[in-house]
Every structure is written in structure tokens, then in C-alpha cells.
Amino acid sequence: MSQAQDPTSPPLHSVSVAGAVVREDGRLLAIRRADNGNWELPGGVLELNETPEAGAAREVLEETGIQVEVDELTGVYKNTTRGIVALVFRCKPSGGTERTSDESTAVAWLTPDEITARMPEVYATRLLDALDDNGPHVRSHDGKQFVTAG
16 A cells, blocks of 8 residues: 555655745856756755755855855745655855765756756746745646646
8 A cells, every 4th residue: 555545654745945046137047957957946855854945055065055045935846757846945146166066967057048948847837936926836747747726
């Protein structure tokens, strides 16, 4: 019996955090992931001993070399296939220099149009939602496309 079918077992989810880093010129920070070559926003698993905001700042720094000031939560995104809940925070760069890491093969400041062209919709939306002041947004997807509530 799977976790989803067993009412006595709590569902297992992973919580990740990510920083949608917006520069003054409107460009957004993105990485090309080392493991799959996809362009995404910097982020990763939230550690047990840290706040979501601290986790987002840590992940951005680890993956890009950019220090950030975390502003606000802009979205909550659930990958229904993998059981990952991602909290995305709008951030401002506050220092550091762009560099790659073990987790990234490229770091770039992209325009919204470049983000739409380079990223799958479910990941591009996380960055584009950070530009929208009508959040936070709550969205679910299966890893490839958004799913409706139901």
C-alpha cells in the first residue's frame, strides 16, 4: 500500500526553498543545473535547523556566489509527482560575484523573455511570479505541466 493510500501514515514531502533574485534592471538570476542541464532558479532542500528565508539565502549563495537580502514569499509550488513543496522568495542581490558550483554549470542574469525561452513553464513561472505583486501564488504541477485543483 502506498503512503497516499494508507490513512495511518503521514504523507512524505520534501520542502525546498529558492531565491528569485531580481536585479535593479529587472534581470533575474538563473543557473544551469549540473545534474540535468536545465535552467532553473537557484534553490534546494531546506535544512531542519534553518528558517525558509535563511535557507533560500544559503542556497542562492552556494549555487551562484551571490549574497542576497530576502524580501518576501512569492509562491508555493508543489511537484505532485515527486512530493516536493517549493517555497520561492523574491530577493535582492547584496554582494558577491557570480560563479558556478558543484550544482551549477552556468550562472546568468536573464530577462523575462530569456527565462521563458530557456526554462520549462513550471520553472519559468516561479521566476515570473516573483515579478508579480499579486502573490504569493500557489500552484501544483506534475514536473512538466500545471495541474488544476481537484
